Amino acid sequence: MKVVHLVGARPNFVKLAPLIGKLHPLKEVLVHSGQHYDYTMDKVFFDTLGIKEPDYHLGVGSGSHAEQTGKIMVEFERICLKEKPHLVIVYGDCNTTIAGALVAAKLHIPLCHIEAGIRSYDREMPEEINRVLTDHCSDYLFAPTMTAVKNLEQEGITKNVFNVGDIMFETYLEFMEQASASTVIERLGLSKKEFYLATLHRPSNVDFKEKLERVFRAMSQLDKPVVLPLHPRTRKRVELHKVDTGGVRLIEPQPYIDMIALEKSARLIITDSGGVQKEAYYAKTPCIVLRTTTEWPELLGNGAVLLGEDYEALGEEVVELLSQSFTFDKLFFGDGNTSNKIAKILKSKLLS
Template sequence: MKVVTIIGARPQFIKAAPVSRELRKSFDEIIVHTGQHYDKNMSDIFFDELNIPKPDYHLNVGSSSHGKQTGEMLAAIEEVLVKEEPAYVLVYGDTNSTLAGALAASKMHIPVIHIEAGLRSFNKKMPEEVNRIMTDHVSEYLFCPTDTAIQNLKNENVTHNVFNVGDVMYDAVMYNQKLATDSKILEQHSLESKGYHLVTLHRAENTDFPEKMQNILDAFKQIDKTLVWPIHPRTKHKLEGYGINLEDVPNLKVIEPVGYLDMLRLESEAEKILTDSGGVQKEAYFLQIPCVTLREETEWIETVQNKGNILVGSDTKKILEAVNSEYTSAYEPAFGDGDSAKHLVDHLKK
């Protein structure tokens, strides 16, 4: 039974590692890399570190506007599906690669498997929200990470072949946490455990608005702690276009994007994490590191409900209040048992 897996962005590489390991025990998997993330530090390093099989197809789509990028992916993926004639197409999460893969398959009447189905931020200005809603509504098998995701789908009358298998990113963290202790990223940048806060920023809802970015940086200037920021290439490009100079933030240590194992070590040794990334929110929660989310809402509501995460948006005052507050992540199991990949493949085998 042949499955074509569509991936293209850093979070999807992480999710694909445990799923591919399990899937290939029973299925013939063909991996298609769209090239949505094409920087070596955002792509190749993940395949090497996580032992993901090399892509059978690399579409090299690269960066462009949402419509153009999605359209180019859609056309290129369709060609692969015509050639391979798979029984299923598997997609992850909520990127343009996800939507392109799901649309190409559904138009060819190939059943779509959506991993990380049912997430909702209820903010349709986010391109990710539109991608995940449309993907869920054309998918044949919907594998959800939480009970909340199951309920979200039920509210939209999506109930057929919907399963809570837990979160495959939790699988990845549990599997790789020990390996990450060998990372030398702290030593390379002269960092001490709990001596810094970790920053990630890449979502369009922040980076597309210079005033929001300036508000966030104004907060950073007032934080009495080193802020380590592995900067996303898109974010760097945006800031340069706005004429915003990061050297004006004296406590900010900007570094190049890092691999998964280095990132896990940076996360686990940070005092707090400031992010607008859904994946990083979860990793902070799994590692029990307090998280400050630079968004107005989150799909991962469990991290907020269990008091491991505070939502602050781009409000300077709220960011400072959250960073300076005394709280510790109150971890409660909400994302499965760390064996999600096996559970979802068991469902597919049935």
Template sequence: MKFVTIIGARPQFVKAAAVSRIIRRNHQEILVHTGQHYDNNMSEIFFDELHIPKPDYNLGVGSGSHAKQTADMMIGIEEILLKEKPDYILVYGDTNSTLAGAIAATKIHIPIVHVEAGLRSFNMNMPEEQNRILTDRISKFLFCPTNTAVENLKAEGITQGVYDVGDVMCDAVLYYEKLINKNGKDYYFNRLEKLIEHNNPESWYLATIHRAENTDNIEKIYEILSAFEEFDEPVIFPVHPRTKEMVLQVMNENSFKNTIITQPVGYIDMLFYAKNAIKIVTDSGGLQKEAYILNTPCVTVRDQTEWVETLNGNHNILCKPNKKDIIDKVFNTKTDMENKNNYYGNGDASEKIINFLR
């Protein structure tokens, strides 16, 4: 079998690391990087540390409006598909890269394999929700991470080619978690200058905030950072390049000291900080799930989540982007650590996907 795999954003690099490792045992893969994430800390470091094969093509699309970015990707992907003539195109998740790959493939009748199909936030204002729904509609094989995702598709009348295989992100977490156990804490702290300046905390919270609804104005960022200032231990906050300027402005104007701002970190480093955090505060989709797998309680600064299973037992809890609600949810939520279900599989989702296709 010959695959063209489309990736472009940080979470997709991690998923591809798990699936590509299985594909390349017996099959051919052409890896296409759209360039949706292009900063070194958001892209290049993942290929290096996760040992992902270097892309065969890099479209270098970069930032832009949703329409322009998606259109530029479609043009580049179509040219590659016509040249490579794969048996399948493989797309992950819900980014513009995902949708661009799917549309380009369906127009020239190449079967689409959608990994992480069936997720729904039921919020059509989210670009991710639009991308995942449209991609599911035109995919031939829909590999779902959970039974909830299967039921979501069934409710929309999609039942053909749907498989519950478990979560490929779980594959990656369990595989790379073994690596972080080999290194001491100092190894990870010494890789970040800002943490050295703050004398390397013994305990910490981990935060990632990047979604537009939480960062589209400086008042919202102020509310979130004001909450972090009240936490009983330091907050390690790897900042997305898009929001760095506003975050630093709020920090400096208000002399906030409890939040440790760092550059984006690699995947294995992030696993270390997540696994050992007191609690995670995030608006990321993937980090909610990683927190669940790693047994770290999570507070998600959003009105809804695609990963509804994580809400059981308060392993994950939703909150508003304001100081009062964040502090309340972080300090007044009890997590049931005794009763935790294995919703995301046993680390063999990638094997199941390739076996089904074979």
């Protein structure tokens, strides 16, 4: 029997790494859509995480949501018709995810969704549409938290729903020791707990010149230096709008191990990323989220706070958050054994 994994973006690779190779005796085929194609967002993750070379690379590149999703669907359908898999596995909530889900559903191939059930309840986010539709197409839904399970139940999805914990937490634990040995702090001339780490890529924050200028101005006025690994999408907007990035230190997107080392060493994290919110919690680093909603409500009051677009209040929020004490000891995301649980369930379902 044959299983196809479909990935395409940096967060997918982090979720894929612990699971691929664990479904033996099922044959595993890896398909990369090419949604992320910049070396710093793509190949370096395969190298760092020890993921095998994809069996197929669709090379779709960038484009509008419709263009990118449509291209992936056309190319992925051809592969499914050729390979005739017994299961398609998709990860997270990017355009690759929904494209794979729709292809599998239309071809009547059973579909598995890793990281099912998370919801921000913000339909302005493309990812929210992707994750909701993917869940409603899926035959096996692996939820990272009890909140996710309850979200699915509220939408009438209860069959083959499994709370297995967060697979990204497993990846973090696996590479934590290597991150401790990373020299990225020294290479960047930083001191532990003497800088703030930021990430920024959501359209709501970066697509408008006025907003970008406000957020960079706010970060430049903080009491510690801000280090920002610059997402290619954000870099394009900064260059297009000729945005003054002020005193924010811009660096290239970091390999996974160096990134989690930075997250652990930062005094505080400022982000609009769903994955970085979780990694901040794993790293026991307080986190300010530049969004009005989050798909990880467990984190609110447990080291994380939503700031929305009130960028001018960033300095006050930093002071307020750092005045509090957090234990970061609640096991929201499972025990770090997610991939083995998923593999056991899928093999029992497919091989029985």
